[in-house]
Amino acid sequence: MNTPVTFIARKYRIFLPYWAVFQTDLHQTLRNWIYLTWVIGTLLAAFGFLLFRIGVHRVAGMVQYASVAVSDMLHWIVLGSLALIAVQTVGAISSERGTLADSVLSRGISRYQYYLAKWHSRLVCILGSYLALAGLMLIFSHFLLHEDLSLLGSIIAIWTMASFLVVVISCGVMLSSICKSTLMGMTIIWLVMYGGGYLLELLPATYPSPNRIINQLPLMMQGQYNMGAFWELMMMTGIVSGAMAFVGLVRFSRSDV
Numbered sequence: 295m296n297t298p299v300t301f302i303a304r305k306y307r308i309f310l311p312y313w314a315v316f317q318t319d320l321h322q323t324l325r326n327w328i329y330l331t332w333v334i335g336t337l338l339a340a341f342g343f344l345l346f347r348i349g350v351h352r353v354a355g356m357v358q359y360a361s362v363a364v365s366d367m368l369h370w371i372v373l374g375s376l377a378l379i380a381v382q383t384v385g386a387i388s389s390e391r392g393t394l395a396d397s398v399l400s401r402g403i404s405r406y407q408y409y410l411a412k413w414h415s416r417l418v419c420i421l422g423s424y425l426a427l428a429g430l431m432l433i434f435s436h437f438l439l440h441e442d443l444s445l446l447g448s449i450i451a452i453w454t455m456a457s458f459l460v461v462v463i464s465c466g467v468m469l470s471s472i473c474k475s476t477l478m479g480m481t482i483i484w485l486v487m488y489g490g491g492y493l494l495e496l497l498p499a500t501y502p503s504p505n506r507i508i509n510q511l512p513l514m515m516q517g518q519y520n521m522g523a524f525w526e527l528m529m530m531t532g533i534v535s536g537a538m539a540f541v542g543l544v545r546f547s548r549s550d551v
Contacts, residue, residue, distance in 0.1 A: 311403035315411035323382065323419045332378040333423055339374075340367050340431055359442050360435040365451065365511035367431050371424065372455045373508075376462060376487055379420060383466025384479035386412045387546070405547045413467045413539055420463055421456060428452045444517030450524050451514040457531040458504060462487065464535035468542030 323329055347363045387409070432448055466483055473479035494503035507527070513519070 312407040312411045315403065315408055316415050319386070319412055319415040320419055323415065326382070328378055328381055329419070329423075332375055332382070333427075336371055336375060336427055339370070340427065343367060343370075344431070344434060359512070361442050361512045361515040364428075364431055364435045364443070364448070365508075365515060368428060368451065368455050368511060369508050371427060372458055373504075377484070379459065379462055380466050380480055380483045380487070381476075382420065383416050383463050384470050384473075384483055385476045386416055386467050387470040388473055388476045388479055389470075406543060409467075409471060409543050409546050412470075413464070413542075416463050416467060417460065421459060424456060424459060425452065428455075443515055447517040447519050448515045450519050450521075451511050454507060454511070454514065454524065454527060457528055460535050461531050461538075464538040464542075468538045468545075471542040471546035 343366070344363065429452075432443070432452070435443070462483075465486060466479070469479035469483055470476070473482065491504050495505055
């Protein structure tokens with residue numbers, strides 16, 4: 295009597311390759327010495343800056359407002375570490391060009407999933423670290439300095455600076471998929487960041503620019519913010535980041551690796 299053959303149906307998970315690349319890249323980024331240097335350096339600088347403000351506030355008797363201190367720290371976290379953030383994002387794809395075709399793209403993952411996994415992992419890693427650092431600074435400043443913070447205003451100020459990071463990360467990953475070398479991508483992104491910021495300053499005062507928004511951070515953290523302008527900024531940076539991701543995705547899908 296013949297034994298009936300049973301077949302085990304295996305469900306194909308369409309996002310499994312994406313998830314595998316996302317997890318691998320996230321783990322590699324968290325162990326990367328550039329990322330660790332950025333996080334540890336930012337923590338030490340923020341700790342030293344906060345100690346100085348606390349000393350001036352409690353020993354010298356000069357009132358140090360928490361809104362001003364946190365705004366300064368957010369300012370230097372974002373603008374002072376753009377170079378390291380650019381290095382982390384521009385090398386996302388370009389650093390693997392020598393082995394990309396054999397090790398990754400020949401194993402059942404599309405270029406679209408590979409690009410999106412790289413982009414999303416850098417967003418999660420860098421933005422998550424920034425939000426954690428900003429939250430710690432906010433908590434310590436609230437208890438140790440002259441408290442003049444608004445909770446909603448502080449959240450809006452933190453996310454305002456985070457929107458700039460999203461643009462920088464998206465631009466870096468896009469250049470990583472376009473440029474053949476990491477050095478070329480780093481040169482271009484530095485020119486775009488600093489040159490673009492300078493050109494935005496030449497526009498009339500009614501147009502938003504990074505420097506003008508940074509100058510308004512203390513007022514935002516005190517609760518003096520324009521919710522409509524905030525959502526316009528979020529929408530504008532989201533459109534710019536999405537457009538960069540689309541360009542990089544299309545270019546990477548048609549390029550040789």
